[in-house]
C-alpha cells in the first residue's frame with residue numbers, strides 16, 4: 258500500500274464499516290460496535306452515528322482532512338440511504354462508493370448503486386462483500402490511485418460486476 262494514501266470509512270450504523278476494515282487489513286475477528294474514531298494502519302473507521310446525525314458532520318469533515326480518500330458505504334440489504342444528494346462534493350477528497358453485503362440473500366445491488374450514484378456524482382462504486390471477499394482487493398487498489406482519472410482508468414479495467422464508474 259502506498260504509504261501516504263489513507264481512507265476514511267463512512268456510512269450508516271451497521272453498514273459494515275468495521276467488518277470491511279478488518280477485511281481490508283486482513284484482520285481476523287468479529288467487529289464490535291464502533292464508539293469513536295478508530296485509526297488503524299491506512300484506515301480511519303468511524304461510528305455510524307457520525308454519518309447518520311448531521312450534528313456530527315463537523316467531525317467527519319475535520320477527519321477527512323487527514324485522508325486522501327473517503328469511502329461511502331451503502332448497505333445493499335437496506336432500503337434507505339443516509340447520504341444526501343451530492344454529499345461527496347462537500348469533501349475535497351477522492352470518493353469511492355462501496356456497496357456492502359453483496360453476498361446476502363436480501364441484497365439489492367442495483368438499488369444500492371443508484372443510491373450511491375446520487376451521493377457521488379462522479380467516482381468508482383465497488384460491489385463488495387467482507388464475507389466472500391468480493392471487491393476487497395479492488396478497494397485496496399483504488400486507494401492506491403492518486404487522481405479521479407487514475408481511479409476511472411482502473412475501474413474500466415475491472416468487470417462491471419465488481420466496479421462501476
Ligand SMILES: Nc1nc2c(ncn2[C@@H]2O[C@H](COP(=O)(O)OP(=O)(O)OP(=O)(O)O)[C@@H](O)[C@H]2O)c(=O)[nH]1
Pocket residue numbers: 268269270271272273274275276277288289290291292303304305306357358359360361385386387388389
Ligand atoms: N452478510 C454480510 N454481513 C456483513 C457484511 N459486513 C458486515 N456484515 C454484518 O453487518 C453487521 C454490522 O457490521 P459492522 O461492521 O459492525 O458495521 P459498522 O458499519 O461498523 O457499524 P457501526 O460501528 O455501528 O457504525 C454485523 O453483524 C456484520 O457481521 C458482509 O459483507 N456480508
Ligand SMILES: [Mg+2]
Pocket residue numbers: 274275276288289290291302303304305
Ligand atoms: Mg463499526
